[in-house]
Amino acid sequence: MSATREHLFTGGGNPAADRHPDAPAEPEPYVASEGLIEAVNLAIYLRRPLLLEGEAGSGKSRLARAIAYELGLPLYSWHVRSTSRAQDGLYSYDAIRRLHDVHLLELTRQRSGDAGAVQGSDPSDPTGYRKLGPLGRAFHVGDRPAVVLIDEIDKADVDFPNDLLAVLDDPWMFEIPETGEEVRASEQKPIVIITSNKEKGNLPAPFLRRCLYYFVEFPDDEERLRLIVEKHYETRDSPPSPGLVSAAGRRFLEVRREGLLHKKPGTSEFLDWVEALRGFGGGGERVPPDKGDIPYPEVLFKLRADWQRYVLGK
Amino acid sequence: MISAEQRELLITLFLNLRRSGFDLGVGELLAAVSALEGGWGAGDTESLGRTARLLWCHSPDELREFETVWDLSAGRTPAAKPPVQSAEPNPDTGEGHQEQLDAPPEEHPDAPKVDAALTPFPVNAPELPAAAGAADLQAYWPVSRRFMLYAWRYLRRPVADGPADVMDIRATVEQAARQGFYLSPVYRRRERNDAHLILLIDQGGSMAPFHHLTRDLTQTALDESSIQRVEVFYFHDVWSSDLYLDLYRTLLVPAEAALRECSNDSSVLVVSDGGAARGRREPERARDTARFLHRLKHHTSLLAWLNPMPVDRWADTSAQTVSHLVPMFQMDPDGFSSAVDVLRGQPFQHYR
Numbered sequence: 001m002s003a004t005r006e007h008l009f010t011g012g013g014n015p016a017a018d019r020h021p022d023a024p025a026e027p028e029p030y031v032a033s034e035g036l037i038e039a040v041n042l043a044i045y046l047r048r049p050l051l052l053e054g055e056a057g058s059g060k061s062r063l064a065r066a067i068a069y070e071l072g073l074p075l076y077s078w079h080v081r082s083t084s085r086a087q088d089g090l091y092s093y094d095a096i097r098r099l100h101d102v103h104l105l106e107l108t109r110q111r112s113g114d115a116g117a118v119q120g121s122d123p124s125d126p127t128g129y130r131k132l133g134p135l136g137r138a139f140h141v142g143d144r145p146a147v148v149l150i151d152e153i154d155k156a157d158v159d160f161p162n163d164l165l166a167v168l169d170d171p172w173m174f175e176i177p178e179t180g181e182e183v184r185a186s187e188q189k190p191i192v193i194i195t196s197n198k199e200k201g202n203l204p205a206p207f208l209r210r211c212l213y214y215f216v217e218f219p220d221d222e223e224r225l226r227l228i229v230e231k232h233y234e235t236r237d238s239p240p241s242p243g244l245v246s247a248a249g250r251r252f253l254e255v256r257r258e259g260l261l262h263k264k265p266g267t268s269e270f271l272d273w274v275e276a277l278r279g280f281g282g283g284g285e286r287v288p289p290d291k292g293d294i295p296y297p298e299v300l301f302k303l304r305a306d307w308q309r310y311v312l313g314k
Numbered sequence: 315m316i317s318a319e320q321r322e323l324l325i326t327l328f329l330n331l332r333r334s335g336f337d338l339g340v341g342e343l344l345a346a347v348s349a350l351e352g353g354w355g356a357g358d359t360e361s362l363g364r365t366a367r368l369l370w371c372h373s374p375d376e377l378r379e380f381e382t383v384w385d386l387s388a389g390r391t392p393a394a395k396p397p398v399q400s401a402e403p404n405p406d407t408g409e410g411h412q413e414q415l416d417a418p419p420e421e422h423p424d425a426p427k428v429d430a431a432l433t434p435f436p437v438n439a440p441e442l443p444a445a446a447g448a449a450d451l452q453a454y455w456p457v458s459r460r461f462m463l464y465a466w467r468y469l470r471r472p473v474a475d476g477p478a479d480v481m482d483i484r485a486t487v488e489q490a491a492r493q494g495f496y497l498s499p500v501y502r503r504r505e506r507n508d509a510h511l512i513l514l515i516d517q518g519g520s521m522a523p524f525h526h527l528t529r530d531l532t533q534t535a536l537d538e539s540s541i542q543r544v545e546v547f548y549f550h551d552v553w554s555s556d557l558y559l560d561l562y563r564t565l566l567v568p569a570e571a572a573l574r575e576c577s578n579d580s581s582v583l584v585v586s587d588g589g590a591a592r593g594r595r596e597p598e599r600a601r602d603t604a605r606f607l608h609r610l611k612h613h614t615s616l617l618a619w620l621n622p623m624p625v626d627r628w629a630d631t632s633a634q635t636v637s638h639l640v641p642m643f644q645m646d647p648d649g650f651s652s653a654v655d656v657l658r659g660q661p662f663q664h665y666r
Binding site: 035038039041042045046048051053158202203204205208209211212213214215 | 337338339341342345348349352354364365368369371372373374377458459460463464
């Protein structure tokens with residue numbers, strides 16, 4: 001049993017000594033709840049993708065970096081866009097450059113009669129023109145699993161998750177027809193973290209079935225917000241004073257809990273706000289009052305209706 | 315190793331979840347077993363529940379649903395036990411049951427005594443829509459948003475009237491071969507989806523429980539489909555000579571004006587329960603509907619009707635009458651696909 005738990009995420013942030021060159025070098029301050037830590041470890045054990053949902057700015061994407069940093073594993077991030085196809089994450093192939101190199105080779109031969117003096121890649125070898133994507137690279141790591149972050153999977157076309165399904169399951173392989181290669185995951189299958197904001201409705205059922213699911217809740221109490229701020233400033237100089245953090249946390253939660261906001265600010269906005277209160281303007285810390293005007297509202301309110309309610313007081 | 319009890323609890327839970335609509339396969343059961351064997355959730359019942367929750371739930375809704383099924387499966391709520399068990403006296407608990415049965419119904423000492431003469435007359439419960447309880451309706455999601463998106467894709471009417479900037483390689487090669495030399499590439503006009511969809515949506519009243527469905531339907535058609543022109547009109551129960559432009563039925567537009575753009579290439583989809591939700595036959599309603607359908611058929615024959623009530627609830631209602639006049643489908647993936655087939659002019663096989 002201990003052999004299978006070789007990679008155990010504790011959320012403590014103490015980095016592993018044996019690090020892969022692609023592992024993040026910068027520490028990632030992250031406060032993970034116990035449930036989330038268990039979910040991560042179960043995903044690592046079963047090697048099933050972990051699907052994270054939750055409010056924007058609740059630290060979904062950051063988790064992958066925290067895992068990779070703590071376990072010393074390589075991290076490959078794939079930021080999905082509306083035009084992304086499943087193949088982009090596996091490999092890309094530059095046929096134009098190969099054609100260009102063939103022409104260049106012929107031209108040089110005609111000019112100098114010397115075939116050896118060509119700069120650039122060798123067009124007779126197609127593998128020089130394919131570039132592996134995040135998943136392709138993760139398959140190649142070998143001695144340890146890689147962490148793959150598939151960020152905002154819901155941005156892509158509706159078929160996208162289904163196309164990935166064949167790669168993220170047995171037999172964990174894909175083909176590159178251009179080079180005739182067959183890329184197979186090594187014995188250490190990648191740890192896949194997927195985030196979604198549910199912008200285009202639910203993901204397809206077969207895909208969901210394969211995933212572990214965890215809903216990242218907003219840390220809705222002052223103590224946890226304080227912990228997050230503390231952790232965030234662990235590696236920086238001049239952390240904000242405890243008085244500022246508790247006043248900011250109190251006011252922030254009060255506004256959130258009122259339930260009148262159209263777009264609720266998340267953890268990332270809170271950290272930005274604390275940073276603004278701490279050091280912006282040069283006049284020292286600015287502790288937010290419990291009542292009255294909220295300082296730096298532009299960090300927190302992003303919709304006109306919210307702005308009108310809390311800033312203009314309508 | 316996992317104990318026989320844990321295995322049994324896991325399988326009971328799995329079967330119960332499947333019964334309440336979770337989309338789980340044997341692969342997911344095996345994954346849970348291997349997680350338990352690896353030491354996750356093997357400790358106590360609660361941690362087993364946590365592991366199962368991680369593996370088998372995929373949305374906040376499912377997480378909520380899971381709690382109910384979990385309480386039932388883990389046998390924590392006494393109310394969840396089947397009543398048959400208590401009917402048979404159990405040698406261990408038989409005494410307890412006897413005591414409970416013998417005890418007279420307890421009355422709170424502070425409860426005010428009600429004079430029998432002053433009690434009101436029994437009141438008949440008002441007529442409710444025939445559908446099941448509110449909790450059932452909230453979870454009633456026969457067609458997912460994703461499915462709607464897929465289905466709308468089939469509704470297309472490609473017309474090549476865009477700018478001529480799409481190179482036709484086959485035609486270019488052919489032309490070069492025929493001429494013996496290459497002169498210039500052959501361009502085709504860009505195609506676009508010229509489909510015209512008119513949605514007529516019954517809003518309010520008996521359709522209220524299905525508003526989340528009609529909202530998804532209009533949103534996917536308007537914003538996320540490739541259909542060129544989508545028009546949405548609302549009505550309430552029966553078509554009069556006017557339709558509404560907005561959801562809240564405040565902006566009136568004469569039906570003839572609304573349908574002015576409707577040509578024989580336009581598709582019209584009606585979404586209404588047609589009286590099936592109330593479970594009554596209203597000849598007047600059916601007659602009005604028939605009159606309007608007749609008028610609609612002057613414009614186009616690409617006409618379909620989606621009924622959010624299941625087909626077995628149409629019997630003996632106005633919906634049944636109307637279903638003889640127009641291809642009417644219940645709102646499930648099959649029915650929705652068939653409706654889209656009718657809208658794109660594919661003859662519907664099973665319709666009469």
